[in-house]
Amino acid sequence: MRLILIGPPGAGKGTQADQIVQRYGIPHISTGDMLRAAIKRSTKLGRQAESYMDRGELVPDNLVIAMVMERIAQADCGIGFLLDGFPRTLAQAKALDAALDEARMSLEAVVLLEVPDEAIVERITGRRLDPVTGKIYHIKFNPPPADAAARVIQRSDDSEQTCRARLARYHAETAAVVPHYEAQGLLRRIDGSRRPPDVTRQIIDALEG
Ligand code: AP5
Numbered sequence: 001m002r003l004i005l006i007g008p009p010g011a012g013k014g015t016q017a018d019q020i021v022q023r024y025g026i027p028h029i030s031t032g033d034m035l036r037a038a039i040k041r042s043t044k045l046g047r048q049a050e051s052y053m054d055r056g057e058l059v060p061d062n063l064v065i066a067m068v069m070e071r072i073a074q075a076d077c078g079i080g081f082l083l084d085g086f087p088r089t090l091a092q093a094k095a096l097d098a099a100l101d102e103a104r105m106s107l108e109a110v111v112l113l114e115v116p117d118e119a120i121v122e123r124i125t126g127r128r129l130d131p132v133t134g135k136i137y138h139i140k141f142n143p144p145p146a147d148a149a150a151r152v153i154q155r156s157d158d159s160e161q162t163c164r165a166r167l168a169r170y171h172a173e174t175a176a177v178v179p180h181y182e183a184q185g186l187l188r189r190i191d192g193s194r195r196p197p198d199v200t201r202q203i204i205d206a207l208e209g
Contacts (some may be wrong), residue, residue, distance in 0.1 A: 001026055001080040002105065003207075004087070006177060007113030009166040010123040011192045012199060014136050016113065017084045019200045027076050030084040031064055034071070036155075053157055056165030058088060058173060065095045072099070080108075088174045093181070110181040111203055113192035117167060124163040128152035142196070 001024050005013045014030065021028040035053060038046030045067065049059045058064075068086050071077070087093040100106060115123075126139040130148045137144040137152060144152045157166070181187045188206040192199055 002100075002107045003080070004083045004107060004110040004181075005113070006085075006088075006110065006174065007192060008115060008117070008120055008170045008174075009163060010120045010127065011113035011115045012123075012196065013084045013113060015196055016111075016199055016203060017082055018136075020203065021082050023204070024080070024082075026080040026082055028082050028084060029068070029071055029077075029086070031068060031086040031088075032084075034067060035059060035064075038067075054162070056157060056162040056169065058169055061089055061091045061095075064088075065092055068092075068096070069099055087177055090176050090180060093177050107186055109188050109207055110186045111188050111190055111206065112178060113190050113199070115192040119193055120167055121160055121163055124158050124166075125160055127158055128154060 003020065003024075003026070005017055005020070007013055014032075017028050017030065020026075035046070035049045039050050039053070040046070045063060048063060052059045064086065068083070072081060072083075083096075087096055123138065123141070126141070128137045128139060128144060129135070130137065130144060130152050132151065133148070135144075135148070136142075137148075143149075157163075178187065188203075190199060190202045190206060194202070
């Protein structure tokens with residue numbers, strides 16, 4: 001099963017991806033996580049990506065496309081994958097189409113999580129991550145348990161100012177990916193403003209119903 005999960009920053013892609021990959025037993029490929037790991041290891045890619053991410057801008061297409069193509073060619077992706085946060089531009093979507101065509105593979109669905117802009121800033125600025133388990137929490141909507149509360153951290157690009165820049169990039173560039181997949185009949189629109197388990201249920205119904 002080859003799936004794509006797109007939506008604005010803070011729409012709940014990471015939260016929902018955890019549920020989807022568990023259900024279908026496919027690898028979770030998050031370009032944001034891969035880029036943050038590259039920054040932590042201080043690789044050439046990480047050093048190139050860091051300033052863009054800190055400003056809330058998109059990392060250049062050539063860097064991200066090469067990173068994803070290398071990842072989906074790995075053996076564990078033979079059974080499928082869930083792409084989270086990719087493609088984010090029309091050029092990325094077309095590069096993915098070409099790679100899948102060449103490999104005679106196709107996408108099952110593109111899940112779009114829709115959340116109004118007003119809700120995004122509160123979700124992003126309240127997000128906390130557990131560096132030990134990788135779990136995603138929110139100070140109001142999903143507070144960390146007592147044993148994790150002291151160690152949770154905030155992402156460096158989760159300030160209100162950077163969040164607004166990311167949202168602007170989403171509307172300026174990533175929104176163009178939506179009609180691309182709608183025209184292919186692959187798009188599944190999901191109301192991401194509901195409670196996380198309700199969002200998961202909608203996604204499963206859209207994929208299996
Ligand atoms: P990335 O890491 O992909 O960030 P993003 O798309 O901005 O998405 P987030 O990770 O912020 O949010 P999410 O949708 O996963 O939400 P979450 O589940 O955490 O990218 C970061 C940067 O990397 C980009 O800005 C760019 O620079 C670069 N990059 C990445 N991919 C790229 C690409 N393809 N091309 C170019 N550059 C790229 O939830 C958010 C919060 O809300 C959490 O606290 C959660 O607990 C809470 N929450 C979740 N669901 C709900 C709900 N239903 N109700 C209430 N609260 C909820």
